[in-house]
Amino acid sequence: xxxxxxxxxxxxxxxxxxxxxxxxxxxxxxxxxxxxxxxxxxxxxxxxxxxxxxxxxxxxxxxxxxxxxxxxxxxxxxxxxxxxxxxxxxxxxxxxxxxxxxxxxxxxxxxxxxxxxxxxxxxxxxxxxxxxxxxxxxxxxxxxxxxxxxxxxxxxxxxxxxxxxxxxxxxxxxxxxxxxxxxxxxxxxxxxxxxxxxxxxxxxxxxxxxxxxxxxxxxxxxxxxxxxxxxxxxxxxxxxxxxxxxxxxxxxxxxxxxxxxxxxxxxxxxxxxxxxxxxxxxxxxxxxxxxxxxxxxxxxxxxxxxxxxxxxxxxxxxxxxxxxxxxxxxxxxxxxxxxxxxxxxxxxxxxxxxxxxxxxxxxxxxxxxxxxxxxxxxxxxxxxxxxxxxxxxxxxxxxxxxxxxxxxxxxxxxxxxxxxxxxxxxxxxxxxxxxxxxxxxxxxxxxxxxxxxxxxxxxxxxxxxxxxxxxxxxxxxxxxxxxxxxxxxxxxxxxxxxxxxxxxxxxxxxxxxxxxxxxxxxxxxxxxxxxxxxxxxxxxxxxxxxxxxxxxxxxxxxxxxxxxxxxxxxxxxxxxxxxxxxxxxxxxxxxxxxxxxxxxx
Amino acid sequence: xxxxxxxxxxxxxxxxxxxxxxxxxxxxxxxxxxxxxxxxxxxxxxxxxxxxxxxxxxxxxxxxxxxxxxxxxxxxxxxxxxxxxxxxxxxxxxxxxxxxxxxxxxxxxxxxxxxxxxxxxxxxxxxxxxxxxxxxxxxxxxxxxxxxxxxxxxxxxxxxxxxxxxxxxxxxxxxxxxxxxxxxxxxxxxxxxxxxxxxxxxxxxxxxxxxxxxxxxxxxxxxxxxxxxxxxxxxxxxxxxxxxxxxxxxxxxxxxxxxxxxxxxxxxxxxxxxxxxxxxxxxxxxxxxxxxxxxxxxxxxxxxxxxxxxxxxxxxxxxxxxxxxxxxxxxxxxxxxxxxxxxxxxxxxxx
Ligand SMILES: Cc1cc2nc3c(=O)[nH]c(=O)nc-3n(C[C@H](O)[C@H](O)[C@H](O)COP(=O)(O)OP(=O)(O)OC[C@H]3O[C@@H](n4cnc5c(N)ncnc54)[C@H](O)[C@@H]3O)c2cc1C
Ligand SMILES: Cc1ncc(C[n+]2csc(CCOP(=O)(O)OP(=O)(O)O)c2C)c(N)n1
Ligand code: SF4
Ligand code: SF4
Ligand code: SF4
Ligand SMILES: [Mg+2]
Numbered sequence: 001x002x003x004x005x006x007x008x009x010x011x012x013x014x015x016x017x018x019x020x021x022x023x024x025x026x027x028x029x030x031x032x033x034x035x036x037x038x039x040x041x042x043x044x045x046x047x048x049x050x051x052x053x054x055x056x057x058x059x060x061x062x063x064x065x066x067x068x069x070x071x072x073x074x075x076x077x078x079x080x081x082x083x084x085x086x087x088x089x090x091x092x093x094x095x096x097x098x099x100x101x102x103x104x105x106x107x108x109x110x111x112x113x114x115x116x117x118x119x120x121x122x123x124x125x126x127x128x129x130x131x132x133x134x135x136x137x138x139x140x141x142x143x144x145x146x147x148x149x150x151x152x153x154x155x156x157x158x159x160x161x162x163x164x165x166x167x168x169x170x171x172x173x174x175x176x177x178x179x180x181x182x183x184x185x186x187x188x189x190x191x192x193x194x195x196x197x198x199x200x201x202x203x204x205x206x207x208x209x210x211x212x213x214x215x216x217x218x219x220x221x222x223x224x225x226x227x228x229x230x231x232x233x234x235x236x237x238x239x240x241x242x243x244x245x246x247x248x249x250x251x252x253x254x255x256x257x258x259x260x261x262x263x264x265x266x267x268x269x270x271x272x273x274x275x276x277x278x279x280x281x282x283x284x285x286x287x288x289x290x291x292x293x294x295x296x297x298x299x300x301x302x303x304x305x306x307x308x309x310x311x312x313x314x315x316x317x318x319x320x321x322x323x324x325x326x327x328x329x330x331x332x333x334x335x336x337x338x339x340x341x342x343x344x345x346x347x348x349x350x351x352x353x354x355x356x357x358x359x360x361x362x363x364x365x366x367x368x369x370x371x372x373x374x375x376x377x378x379x380x381x382x383x384x385x386x387x388x389x390x391x392x393x394x395x396x397x398x399x400x401x402x403x404x405x406x407x408x409x410x411x412x413x414x415x416x417x418x419x420x421x422x423x424x425x426x427x428x429x430x431x432x433x434x435x436x437x438x439x440x441x442x443x444x445x446x447x448x449x450x451x452x453x454x455x456x457x458x459x460x461x462x463x464x465x466x467x468x469x470x471x472x473x474x475x476x477x478x479x480x481x482x483x484x485x486x487x488x489x490x491x492x493x494x495x496x497x498x499x500x501x502x503x504x505x506x507x508x509x510x511x512x513x514x515x516x517x518x519x520x521x522x523x524x525x526x527x528x529x530x531x532x533x534x535x536x537x538x539x540x541x542x543x544x545x546x547x548x549x550x551x552x553x554x555x556x557x558x559x560x561x562x563x564x565x566x567x568x569x570x571x572x573x574x575x576x577x578x579x580x581x582x583x584x585x586x587x588x589x590x591x592x593x594x595x596x597x598x599x600x601x
Numbered sequence: 602x603x604x605x606x607x608x609x610x611x612x613x614x615x616x617x618x619x620x621x622x623x624x625x626x627x628x629x630x631x632x633x634x635x636x637x638x639x640x641x642x643x644x645x646x647x648x649x650x651x652x653x654x655x656x657x658x659x660x661x662x663x664x665x666x667x668x669x670x671x672x673x674x675x676x677x678x679x680x681x682x683x684x685x686x687x688x689x690x691x692x693x694x695x696x697x698x699x700x701x702x703x704x705x706x707x708x709x710x711x712x713x714x715x716x717x718x719x720x721x722x723x724x725x726x727x728x729x730x731x732x733x734x735x736x737x738x739x740x741x742x743x744x745x746x747x748x749x750x751x752x753x754x755x756x757x758x759x760x761x762x763x764x765x766x767x768x769x770x771x772x773x774x775x776x777x778x779x780x781x782x783x784x785x786x787x788x789x790x791x792x793x794x795x796x797x798x799x800x801x802x803x804x805x806x807x808x809x810x811x812x813x814x815x816x817x818x819x820x821x822x823x824x825x826x827x828x829x830x831x832x833x834x835x836x837x838x839x840x841x842x843x844x845x846x847x848x849x850x851x852x853x854x855x856x857x858x859x860x861x862x863x864x865x866x867x868x869x870x871x872x873x874x875x876x877x878x879x880x881x882x883x884x885x886x887x888x889x890x891x892x893x894x895x896x897x898x899x900x901x902x903x904x905x906x907x908x909x910x911x912x913x914x915x916x917x918x919x920x921x922x923x924x925x926x927x928x929x930x931x932x933x934x935x936x937x938x939x940x941x942x943x944x945x946x947x948x949x950x951x952x
Pocket of ligand 2: 667668669670671688711712713714715716719739741743744745746747752
């Protein structure tokens with residue numbers, strides 16, 4: 001293999017599995033260390049820079065970071081990254097004086113944002129400090145998008161939402177509530193310099209089976225959750241069947257339990273391992289005694305004397321055909337009694353308000369054609385982000401889109417090319433303090449992942465808005481933070497210092513290191529101290545070593561960043577260095593641009 | 602020396618041996634030797650060999666004298682027995698232990714100082730006794746523990762860290778052992794585990810005394826330029842005379858080599874050592890040839906390595922002493938201690 005080029009920021013960035021997996025690249029190990037030091041406000045601000053809504057995300061993030069966490073590979077449970085974020089938010093105190101100043105003098109550019117969901121709010125958050133005049137048009141009477149209208153209050157309390165949304169609106173955003181945009185043409189005629197569409201994926205999918213329209217007790221999940229959120233709905237039948245097994249289904253079943261549902265059943269067509277719902281959402285639903293049915297394909301809504309009485313399901317068996325596609329075969333039929341049914345079978349975006357003759361193209365699925373880097377549509381100056389851009393995802397993706405769209409909006413308004421964007425950069429700094437001292441906690445804490453405490457089952461159903469999770473106390477957090485492996489404290493190797501004494505190989509607790517003759521990657525992976533079977537994790541390969549021309553190979557997969565290799569190396573060929581990945585935002589583009597102007601002047 | 606401990610956490614896909622143990626289960630306490638010391642590397646090779654042989658840790662006895670090298674038994678197979686004796690006296694302690702319990706695997710760890718200076722007499726006699734044990738000399742050319750004075754293995758002309766030149770001729774443990782009739786003589790290098798691990802395995806299975814002289818650079822006092830025992834020097838001048846593969850009794854030996862390219866030596870427990878010659882005309886069963894060959898090479902400044910001599914046919918200490926085939930702790934008390942009457946009868950024979 002070629003010598004690994006660690007000058008490219010991506011190599012060390014990938015080693016920080018959580019940060020790499022996070023769409024917004026939140027600096028997880030850094031904020032965990034700050035929590036460990038009791039610096040909660042600092043930890044909150046590290047989060048806010050990249051993910052804007054730490055208190056919200058600390059409760060409801062889809063947390064792609066956790067399945068990626070190295071601790072989950074070394075043992076079985078990842079660090080409770082998400083809930084530690086909540087700790088920072090819960091304990092931060094006042095941080096308002098740390099927010100960027102909003103210039104009194106505006107820069108003369110006006111930008112319209114459609115929808116007040118997390119995507120648009122992120123754009124506002126990034127552009128307000130640069131002097132933009134921002135107007136948000138929101139159809140509903142409150143800002144927040146699905147976070148407010150769909151995510152139930154027992155998972156995400158109103159006060160938490162209002163605090164973090166308010167912080168952005170209070171930057172001076174012109175928020176127009178109850179102001180649905182009914183025509184893109186008309187909006188474009190209002191003289192804005194640029195438009196961002198963050199209108200989400202607001203349409204719940206239908207399930208047109210016999211009986212669908214013969215009862216008023218069959219609801220579309222996201223519409224029903226919205227009417228619950230806004231208190232238009234405050235009751236439901238005793239027997240409730242939810243069709244679908246995604247996260248929306250989980251919110252529907254748990255909401256139904258709080259509105260009078262007694263027997264609440266979630267019925268899924270697929271076996272459990274194919275559910276779209278996250279494991280933890282399923283666990284929470286099961287804790288509340290929701291029945292989960294697998295391999296139940298709905299066939300008919302049973303209506304007797306004009307009243308809904310049940311849902312007829314085929315019990316199916318799945319098998320893979322030659323092409324690897326799953327096909328089902330009905331084995332039997334069953335009727336599950338139901339007074340109310342909620343359909344949670346998916347969501348899509350819909351743009352009835354965007355005219356099709358304004359140079360804004362849609363693909364064959366009626367989705368807008370959007371550039372994945374600039375988020376620009378085919379019409380100059382109109383950008384999309386969040387669920388509106390590429391279909392329903394989650395909050396953290398919408399935030400990531402928002403940051404990138406903000407850069408594009410800024411560049412567009414300043415007549416700069418959209419595609420020449422600042423690259424990600426990476427800094428390294430040694431953590432060696434003294435002869436045997438490292439400035440990070442490198443003891444391996446063998447503790448198990450901390451379990452979140454919940455409000456007990458008798459009390460939690462009393463009101464819709466009792467937050468079920470109690471959060472971690474500072475003492476509990478102190479235990480959990482020590483499980484973090486500090487993956488951003490990188491092992492950095494200097495080829496020509498190595499005397500091939502094997503000290504590092506022998507001491508490495510997880511057998512990551514091998515000195516061997518070089519060859520191609522496939523072969524090399526089989527010849528390591530423990531074969532490197534996880535192909536998603538890279539190998540580090542040094543240049544030829546001085547004494548034997550063999551190479552130092554490190555399988556990044558199981559490195560616990562203990563620093564023992566560096567501690568035992570007699571020549572400091574290994575060093576532990578903290579990597580800091582800088583992801584540029586709109587404000588960085590502005591600073592860089594001003595610097596360039598100064599230079600050329 | 603480091604102040605951090607190696608955490609218990611291990612690679613989840615670590616290989617397990619016949620006993621269901623991983624390599625990590627054969628570790629000892631954290632080494633207090635200098636970071637980069639060759640001795641630590643030998644420790645790792647010993648761990649690997651014991652793991653691969655699936656030795657039950659409680660069937661191993663680790664013996665040593667004094668020196669950095671003699672500290673290493675603490676760093677491998679923590680669940681084994683051990684005895685850290687006085688300087689140069691490990692052979693007599695090992696003899697006593699082996700006399701009492703012949704069923705354990707004895708691993709003696711010594712240094713060039715411990716064996717070739719103060720312990721030279723004991724070293725010679727344990728070879729004569731052909732005591733069934735693996736005897737490792739972690740050879741760095743200095744007294745590491747007492748801060749780097751030349752040892753008896755230092756080469757003429759080699760310079761100490763502060764510049765003094767050694768003028769006395771060295772005692773070479775391999776030549777000494779050959780001269781004394783040692784039945785298994787090998788040399789290796791701490792920096793070459795591919796050679797070292799099979800040699801340790803073969804030595805552990807050899808019945809009789811197995812000497813393993815391992816060049817093991819002292820990174821603190823003898824790894825500079827002008828040292829003939831540094832990593833760089835050793836790497837340049839050590840030459841495998843012969844490749845050694847250890848073949849378990851359960852493995853089909855015929856399948857593992859082609860005739861003519863290697864020849865097997867069968868050990869007492871049915872396992873085999875497969876020797877593949879690197880140097881033409883070399884025969885590790887011919888003692889005279891081995892001696893000349895090693896000496897020739899030493900003269901030209903080269904360290905010949907590998908299994909240099911083996912003789913499986915010689916009687917070991919227990920054969921010669923005609924002792925009971927059982928370890929003392931398995932002999933019923935009445936038989937072991939036949940009582941005062943029996944004693945009287947024995948004494949009567951000498952009256
Ligand atoms: C039930 C449910 C639970 C979920 N739970 C989670 C979770 O736990 N974690 C997670 O990360 N994600 C979750 N999601 C997904 C997440 O809510 C969305 O991915 C995210 O809110 C998308 O943000 P957005 O800004 O793109 O759009 P949205 O949040 O959908 O906001 C769009 C806004 O635009 C407004 N709007 C739409 N059309 C117009 C128009 N023409 N004019 C003016 N305003 C308009 C809407 O009223 C809305 O307020 C959940 C989704 C659902 C349905
Ligand atoms: C009876 C006695 N004499 C002298 C010493 C001092 N002493 C301690 S270690 C040592 C030499 C060790 O050299 P070596 O065996 O080569 O071990 P190394 O430290 O080099 O591994 C000496 C002379 C002692 N401990 N006991
Ligand atoms: S930091 Fe070094 S010693 Fe520790 S696990 Fe990683 S490679 Fe191994
Ligand atoms: S400890 Fe240092 S000098 Fe020794 S092999 Fe490892 S990197 Fe090389
Ligand atoms: S002094 Fe030399 S022999 Fe002793 S531990 Fe240090 S490097 Fe090893
Ligand atoms: Mg020595």
